[in-house]
Amino acid sequence: MMDSKHTQGPWVIEDPMGPESLWIVEAGKQTYEWRCIAMVCRDDDIEVSGPKISAREQNANARLIASAPAMAEALAEAxxxxxEATVDEARAWLLEYAVWYGRTARAALSTATGEAG
Known part of the structure; x- marks a missing residue:
């Protein structure tokens, strides 16, 4: 586990006040233990000027924020x-990186985007 200053993950998405405001909270906590790490809102149902954030975009934003600890952990493992390296050492590193990316980074990105890995 990486040493960090942020609230430790995993984080999950909850909607304690309805779907208009999604909360990012620590996973595995009871409702009364929640600390709101982030609140992700939408404005497709209120009068605002300019582009609006739809429910679909709100959910995508919330998934991205909630996956931040897992993505940070994955990047720390890269x-x-x-x-300085010989050609053979560089090739070995590229192979190691490709294996890491295929196993770790793609899984973290899939979680962040809501797509199947």
Missing amino acids: PPPPV
Whole structure:
């Protein structure tokens, strides 16, 4: 687990006041224990000038925010690139990176976008 200053994950999406305001909270907590990490709103049902945030966009934004701890953890696990390397060492690193990306990064991105991995 990476050392961080943010609220530890995992985070989940809840709608304690209805779907107009989604809350990002720590997973596994009782409602009375929630601390609101972020609130994601929509404005498709109110009078605003300019582009509106639809329920679909609101949900996508909430998924992206809620997946931040998992994405940060995945990025922290990325194999560091070599500073100086032979061609064979560079190839080995690219293979290691491809395996990491296929296993870890794609799963984190799938969670963030709501798409099947």
